[in-house]
Amino acid sequence: MKAKSGDFVFPGDSLAVIEEFVPAEGTYEEKGKIKSLFVGEVARDEKNKRIKVISKTETPPILKEGVVVIGEVIEVKGQRALVRIHHVKGSSRAPVTSFVGAVHISQATNGYLSKLTEAFRIGDIVEARVSRLVGLTGIDLQTTQKSLGVIKAMCTRCRHFMKKVGKDEVICPNCGNREKRKLSTDYRLK
Template sequence: MKTKSGDFVLPGDILGVSEEFVPSEWTYEEEGRIRSLVVGVVSVDNKNKKIAVIPKTSSPSILKKDVVVLGRITEVRGQRALVEIEKVKDSNRSLTTSYVGGIHISQAERGYVSRLTDEFRIGDIVEAKVTKVIGLDNIDLKTSEKELGVIKAMCTKCRHVMKKSKNEVICTNCGNKESRKLSVNYEG
């Protein structure tokens, strides 16, 4: 029996054999077989030969309130910036699947923000704190602390990485100046 990504599984279901795959998140190994620990959906990483399960009902305990995560801005809408969460800060274990978080305009900075595009742009790398986990693709984040916010900004004109200069960022390639919610940990 072999499972593929997207298959729905129950606790104890066989996902594969340990000669073929390394058991990863939410799985366990028993007598050479990799089984699911939870009700969820299979995620197969063929490149790294890893097999994991994405829990269906509960969110992974690793993502909880006050945990700081690293992610990439994928969309900036009127009131909400979407973040593809890549990892938990200070954890060398990367997440087996990507989780989607959102930063509401009221959670971007301490003060009033009139335009969210003054805070974040697509492609920026941010550090943000989890405020609420609703689901795997619905995690509320905030950046309204000085050590949170953009740590790497991408120029909207040429996609080059930007350098921090006081409260703004300047593109070292084209000279474009932009505004961001910068973290004190900005890396440039």
């Protein structure tokens, strides 16, 4: 569990606990533990109590431009929806829970959207393609293709998952609420 400088680590490996060290580059915090974001070498800075991982590859190997990811919408604000990426579609590798990507309103659908909330709401599960990757924090996503978009929509009134009733429209089986979404053709509840 305690990683030493020079140790070779993999994504998700525990390096230290948050009481001892401050997470720096190449790391993230999860449940009080500092973990590695990618394959690399540990560097401990005992003086400043910082621990980081120096990448041996540029980006996490499974997250790259063009791959389709599945994630949860955690914020819809103005022109951007933030998606916490759970995993890469078709990959058996461990989930990449620490990555958050963004869908810009212009990248949500081929049709017209007056508001981004007509495409996504918090709690929705979406499939999106990585369109641009700049470091580990600049993950741009797009959902314009038919197979991309919301695969499970969450009712904004009662938090139940909703059923598809029309093109880009869903209904809540619990409270009857109807809402709009950018739906994937792979929508799960029909």
